[in-house]
Amino acid sequence: MKTNMIGNSGIYTMAAVALIAVSCEKTEYVETEPVLEGETIIVFDARYGDSDFELNKAYDYKLINPDGEFNLQYKFTRLRYWVSNVKFIKSDGSEVAVPDSYYLVEENNEIPVQDGTHGKVYPANKREEVAVKGIPAGDYTGVKFSIGVEPKYNDNLTLRTGELTPLNGMASDSWMWFTSYIFTSLSGEMTWVKETPESKTFFWETGSNEQYSEKTITFESPITINSQAVSNVELDVDVQQLIDFEYPWNNSAIGATTPELMDELTANYLEKAIGLRTASSTAK
Amino acid sequence: MAEKRNRKQAWMYPIVGALLAMLVAQGCRKETPMPEPEPSGPEPYTLAIPSHFPPSEPAADNPLTVRGVELGRKLFYEGLLSANGNVSCATCHRQELAFSDGVAIATHGVSGRPLERHVPVLFNLAWASSGLFWDGGSKNLESQAFGPLTHADEMGMDLGLLETRLRESADYPKLFSDAFSDGITAANVAKALAQFQRTLVSGNSRYDRYTLDGAGPSALNETELHGLSLVRQKCGGCHSGELFTDNSFHNNGIDDDFSDDSHEWIHRGRYRITFDPMDLGAFKTPSLRNVMVSAPYMHDGRFATIEGVLDHYASGIKDSEVTDRLLYQRDGKPGIPMSGDEKEAIVAFLHTLTDEAFLGDRDFANPNNTKK
Numbered sequence: 001m002k003t004n005m006i007g008n009s010g011i012y013t014m015a016a017v018a019l020i021a022v023s024c025e026k027t028e029y030v031e032t033e034p035v036l037e038g039e040t041i042i043v044f045d046a047r048y049g050d051s052d053f054e055l056n057k058a059y060d061y062k063l064i065n066p067d068g069e070f071n072l073q074y075k076f077t078r079l080r081y082w083v084s085n086v087k088f089i090k091s092d093g094s095e096v097a098v099p100d101s102y103y104l105v106e107e108n109n110e111i112p113v114q115d116g117t118h119g120k121v122y123p124a125n126k127r128e129e130v131a132v133k134g135i136p137a138g139d140y141t142g143v144k145f146s147i148g149v150e151p152k153y154n155d156n157l158t159l160r161t162g163e164l165t166p167l168n169g170m171a172s173d174s175w176m177w178f179t180s181y182i183f184t185s186l187s188g189e190m191t192w193v194k195e196t197p198e199s200k201t202f203f204w205e206t207g208s209n210e211q212y213s214e215k216t217i218t219f220e221s222p223i224t225i226n227s228q229a230v231s232n233v234e235l236d237v238d239v240q241q242l243i244d245f246e247y248p249w250n251n252s253a254i255g256a257t258t259p260e261l262m263d264e265l266t267a268n269y270l271e272k273a274i275g276l277r278t279a280s281s282t283a284k
Numbered sequence: 285m286a287e288k289r290n291r292k293q294a295w296m297y298p299i300v301g302a303l304l305a306m307l308v309a310q311g312c313r314k315e316t317p318m319p320e321p322e323p324s325g326p327e328p329y330t331l332a333i334p335s336h337f338p339p340s341e342p343a344a345d346n347p348l349t350v351r352g353v354e355l356g357r358k359l360f361y362e363g364l365l366s367a368n369g370n371v372s373c374a375t376c377h378r379q380e381l382a383f384s385d386g387v388a389i390a391t392h393g394v395s396g397r398p399l400e401r402h403v404p405v406l407f408n409l410a411w412a413s414s415g416l417f418w419d420g421g422s423k424n425l426e427s428q429a430f431g432p433l434t435h436a437d438e439m440g441m442d443l444g445l446l447e448t449r450l451r452e453s454a455d456y457p458k459l460f461s462d463a464f465s466d467g468i469t470a471a472n473v474a475k476a477l478a479q480f481q482r483t484l485v486s487g488n489s490r491y492d493r494y495t496l497d498g499a500g501p502s503a504l505n506e507t508e509l510h511g512l513s514l515v516r517q518k519c520g521g522c523h524s525g526e527l528f529t530d531n532s533f534h535n536n537g538i539d540d541d542f543s544d545d546s547h548e549w550i551h552r553g554r555y556r557i558t559f560d561p562m563d564l565g566a567f568k569t570p571s572l573r574n575v576m577v578s579a580p581y582m583h584d585g586r587f588a589t590i591e592g593v594l595d596h597y598a599s600g601i602k603d604s605e606v607t608d609r610l611l612y613q614r615d616g617k618p619g620i621p622m623s624g625d626e627k628e629a630i631v632a633f634l635h636t637l638t639d640e641a642f643l644g645d646r647d648f649a650n651p652n653n654t655k656k
Contacts, residue, residue, distance in 0.1 A: 118442045155423035158471040167443045177421035179431050257549050259559050
């Protein structure tokens, strides 16, 4: 119901303006109750279990699988993923979709462009805050977003919206034959800690239309978003959960040729790693 | 439901707004002068579709315009699009060979390393509705262009550098702003290339003139007509219709072992896109048009001659679970039996599918070499 109110009042406002304009009176039109859009910040705060997440730092990982117990160590060089199609949920369950909401969340070392052939790099970057703008004023009980890019844009790299671009290494490169976006990319080095330790690099990526999926976050109590309120939504992204595989050592490359592992990796993002820390709003 | 409704309302604002603007303009003409008439958009390009061809679905997000097609043509022949400045799309896709390259596996990309598959012909792409590449992995020409542009063994280009180079060139800034409102972007490079490639229509071979006019100078002789009916009957299950392709994917019995999982499954055909075991070794049916100028054949260029292809269909079909059932005889034996005469008739007919007008069409040639 509320959704309708907002939508309709917008149209009524315009209709009012229209009448005034058409009749050419010199009345000054004053809006009684401005219904203004608000914005909120969503933070995707990467963590490793209980610690802060940092690149290039060794994290211990105890692997228990049917073959036994193993001591692994992970060092990460890259965590990048597309967040898209943000929708806010109203208390009546209806949803407000934010147009053009496509964001790249990333924490990465320098990445050589085209394997370094041009002597160029994508700069190291850390970006975990996303400012979502143009949200209709209201009280919201939760938020939904997707990891990845829906088929319309995934299938056509020339369509522009939000931050989507094939220029930042999150398209094509390792998915040449799909000519589409890489949805998530996590890589680094893993070490098997034993008498003579062994190390190898790992590249764990997801992509392709089948992997496009949505996450719902429910707030503990509703937050208010409008032009008069400051709000933010803090999410935990637990990288220790992202790497939760039964056989990580033998699967150091996950991508289009390992669809089942991509399914698992997508599920690790949506079902295990990403969760709510806090969501709050206060008057400005 | 609710979400849909919201979207709809969001859409309505500009519409309501536009209506308002009109009302305002009409109601208060004296105070608010009529807005300047909208500049009448870029000039559309009308694709000439042969009357016996099926309709082609226009690309809604990238309509053909005269300027866009012209720019795409220039870009298709442009070496600046590659890392070393020497490789253009046309290096591997040569017009006189129906935009293929005449070798089994190309080594003429920027790295000089062999590619993993044979270069396909490029024509009638406005009908290629089931994806591009031999396995159909790329969904449309717009996205496809990013493949060769960035592939280390094709053009090896960094898209940022591509934009810079075009911006710094003498001609391109104007050509792009004439064709696209947002000027030079990597996306517009791909859009322009896609537009040009959609204009590559081949439908003016002797066979076509015969089909459209019947008797006359183009009439097919008896052998050729025999060949036509043999092709319709024996090959038409896949190389079907006026396009001589069903734009679909089949395993045509050239391999029966798909254990090679190297190169990210490149040898497994359509399977690497669908993960459907029945798609192992299935590739997109190529058209039979212009096939007499586009040897060698198949996704890896393994057959050097058309006779080699016909021998394969007659006696070389490998029997496996995934071999297309159309390649079996009634008694269950693999192969499409063809006598020597029948093979000759088929080859005679295939020659009538060579579209000389297309292969020599100046509108598709390098604009920097030919007078328009």
